[in-house]
Amino acid sequence: MFKKLLLIICIVSPFTVIHSQDHHLNKTHKNDSYDEKGEFEEGDIFVSALFGFDSETKGNEKDIAVEFSGRLGYLFSNTLTGGIKLSLDNEIIEGTLHKNIDVSHTLIGLFGRYDFTPGHKFSIFGELGFDYLSSKSKDGNLEIKENGYKIGLSPGITYFLNKHFAIEAFWGALQYQTKKVNGEHESTHEFNIGIDFEHINFGLAYKF
Template identity: 35%
Template sequence: MKKILLVGAVALFASVNAQETETVGFNKGNTFMTGAVGYSSQKEGDFKNDSFTIAPSVGYFVTSNVAVGARLEYMNATATTKVLDKEFKNKSDVFTAGLFGRYYWMPASRFSIFSELNVNYATAKTTVDNGIGGTIDSKANGFGFGIAPGVNYFLSKNFALEASVGILNYSSVKPDADGAESTENFNIGLNLRDISLGLVYKF
């Protein structure tokens, strides 16, 4: 009797495990959406800085381990300061569009690791209060690429938590003005400020 119960328990575990493998995780042909929404506010004396970011992404598994996708991002930042009881505001709007490719290890399991290569193009507009009742507008354009490893953990068949961190980033930004020169920036290494957290929906 004990042997029968043991065999039955093993068979039940194998059946549940097989069903989980079929329903949880990523497979070829899956489409997923992910993204992040963030708000931050910093105040120090008469200076205050508020920023809002929204960054949706969509990806598609062309093979069981490789996914390709596209990403959009919008960020709005407003810096406010007071001088002699007069308030000045500087505003920035940044739009980013990019493409990415990912390679996944163990994509068909509840927990998976991936490595992402991304390329992005951005355009920014900044409005500065000139202090005499008017404003000065400036624009800039730039591009960049980065490498970001990450992890996924499925909470259910369709929803997963995602975390990634940029370990290599390059960007080049050029003001939209005659004679302006580009500013280049290159970073490599682990920076906790570059950690991104999000929720993934698979369908």
């Protein structure tokens, strides 16, 4: 299992900064007080991201993996959120048995959330995602490419540290995915359920 050492980072673009300034200037005093508590409300924009690095050595074998994933979300109401997500990861395996195996994955998708406890610093949500997947594996002169789709449902929590920053955690997933190697006619179909602590991911969110 891919073990992650999470170093949280935040993404801030000029466009979202300008939008957030206008957004907060138009708030009423009541909504300003609401924001001071550190919760999501209708009209908010947020970004969340994580960066993971993992290095494992066993004898002459060395496995190095790097992962980045991020989300950009917009609250259509206090309970409903929609947005886009991107995930990139790369793994290199070196050693006597494996000579520079390079595996990379890309995920681009859409997500929707429903917040079961709106108006709280600590909130519980369910997230439904639909993703496009692509991967490439190189082992010497051999190169294999795959493409596919995934749909998944996972629970998560958000805890606000202050009115802008929050910690996100996702654990477990109910997902179905289909992939096909380029040049082949048959696809591979997978149905997975992961609900243990090996399937927890943490990230940092910033609300504008």
